Amino acid sequence: MDKIKKEFPLLRKCTYLNTAVFGPLYDSLIDWRQEHDLDALLHGSELWEQTLKTLSDTREKIGQFFNCDREGVALVYNYSLGMNLLLEGLQAKRNVLLLENDYPSVNWPFESREFAITTLGITSDFEERISEAVKKKHIDVFAFSIVQWLDGFLIDLEFIKKLKRDNPNLLIIADGTQFCGAMSFDFKASGIDVLGVSGYKWLLSGYGNGFMLFADNLENEIKVPTTGFNAxxxxxxxxxxxxxxxxxxxxxxxxxxxxxLKFSLDFLDSIGMEQITQHNQNMSKKLKEALNGMGLLQKHIVDREAHSTIFNIKAGQKVFKTLSDNDILCAMRGDGIRVSFNFYNGMDDFEHLIKVLKTSY
Structure with a gap:
C-alpha cells in the first residue's frame, strides 16, 4: 500500500475520497505522457505509424481487460458522446426503461428524443420491479448505471444476466463509469449489450478518453449513421x-x-484486479457498517447485501466544511456528502473519516 500511495502525489496532502469525481493522476503516467509529447515535439508526423499502433494496442488492451472481442471495442472521448451517437442508431418511439435520478448523461439523451420512457425509483428490492416493468410495459431498451453516481447503489449484475436470459430481445445498455476499474468485470458474461465508460474516474486515465463495448450481432439492432474517413x-x-x-x-x-488509458489499464493489471476488487469490497463493507452504525445511510442502501465504493452520508454543508477543514476531499451530491474509496485508500483514511464524522455530531 505504501509503495502504491507513493505513485500519487495528491495523497500526500489530503485524505482523497473523491475518485467518483476524478481519479488522481500518478507519477509513472505523467512520465509516460511527457515522453509522448516530447516525441511529438521532436518528430511530428513521423510518429503517425506509432500513433496508429498506440490506438490499436489500446483497443486490444480494453478487450483483454474487460473480456470483449477487439472488433467490439470503440474508442470515444467520453461516455456522454458515445451514448448520444448510439441513440442516433436506435429506432425512435421504442419503449425505454430508465432509473430515477440516474446520471444525467444516461437519462437525458433518451429524454431528448422520441422514446416512450418508463422511470423506476430505486428501492432495496428494485430488481424485482425491473422484471415486472419489462414485461408489463413491453420494454425494448433498459439503460442504467451499474453504480449510481449519487449514492453508490450497485445493481445486482447476476440479476442482469438473468434478465437478459429471460428477455433475449431486450437491449441492455449500461454506464460503467463509476464501476469499471474499481472492481473486476467480464463483459461477455454480463448480459449487457452495450457498455460505455469514461476513463477519468476509476480508470485513472485523465480526461478525454473512454470506450464503448458492443456484444455480437448488434449490426441490425443499432444502425448508427455516423461516418468519417477514420471509421x-x-x-x-x-x-x-x-x-x-x-x-x-x-x-x-x-x-x-x-x-x-492503455497505460492505466496496464498499471491496474500490474497491481491485479482481483486484489483491487477484494480491497475495495472489504473497504465497502467496513465503511457501510461504520456509517450505518452512526445512522448516516439511507434505508435502501442499508438493506442491500452488496454495495460499491461510493457512499452518500446524510449530512449538510456544516459537516462538509468540517471534513474539508480536516483535509478530507469529497463532494456534496444530492441530499448529502458523497465519499468514494479506491485501492489507494487504506485503513488510515477510513479511520480519519470516521473520527472526523464522530466529532461533527
Missing amino acids: AHGNFDNKETMALAKKFEPGHLSSLNFGS
Whole structure:
C-alpha cells in the first residue's frame, strides 16, 4: 500500500475520497505522457505509424481487460458522446426503461428524443420491479448505471444476466463509469449489450478518453449513421462496410489520451484486479457498517447485501466544511456528502473519516 500511495502525489496532502469525481493522476503516467509529447515535439508526423499502433494496442488492451472481442471495442472521448451517437442508431418511439435520478448523461439523451420512457425509483428490492416493468410495459431498451453516481447503489449484475436470459430481445445498455476499474468485470458474461465508460474516474486515465463495448450481432439492432474517413481506416473502399464499433470513431483520435488509458489499464493489471476488487469490497463493507452504525445511510442502501465504493452520508454543508477543514476531499451530491474509496485508500483514511464524522455530531 505504501509503495502504491507513493505513485500519487495528491495523497500526500489530503485524505482523497473523491475518485467518483476524478481519479488522481500518478507519477509513472505523467512520465509516460511527457515522453509522448516530447516525441511529438521532436518528430511530428513521423510518429503517425506509432500513433496508429498506440490506438490499436489500446483497443486490444480494453478487450483483454474487460473480456470483449477487439472488433467490439470503440474508442470515444467520453461516455456522454458515445451514448448520444448510439441513440442516433436506435429506432425512435421504442419503449425505454430508465432509473430515477440516474446520471444525467444516461437519462437525458433518451429524454431528448422520441422514446416512450418508463422511470423506476430505486428501492432495496428494485430488481424485482425491473422484471415486472419489462414485461408489463413491453420494454425494448433498459439503460442504467451499474453504480449510481449519487449514492453508490450497485445493481445486482447476476440479476442482469438473468434478465437478459429471460428477455433475449431486450437491449441492455449500461454506464460503467463509476464501476469499471474499481472492481473486476467480464463483459461477455454480463448480459449487457452495450457498455460505455469514461476513463477519468476509476480508470485513472485523465480526461478525454473512454470506450464503448458492443456484444455480437448488434449490426441490425443499432444502425448508427455516423461516418468519417477514420471509421473507414482511411480507405475509400471501406465506406459502405464499416463495422458498428468503427462508426463511433469517425475522426482522428488522440494517442496521448488513449495511450494514457492503455497505460492505466496496464498499471491496474500490474497491481491485479482481483486484489483491487477484494480491497475495495472489504473497504465497502467496513465503511457501510461504520456509517450505518452512526445512522448516516439511507434505508435502501442499508438493506442491500452488496454495495460499491461510493457512499452518500446524510449530512449538510456544516459537516462538509468540517471534513474539508480536516483535509478530507469529497463532494456534496444530492441530499448529502458523497465519499468514494479506491485501492489507494487504506485503513488510515477510513479511520480519519470516521473520527472526523464522530466529532461533527
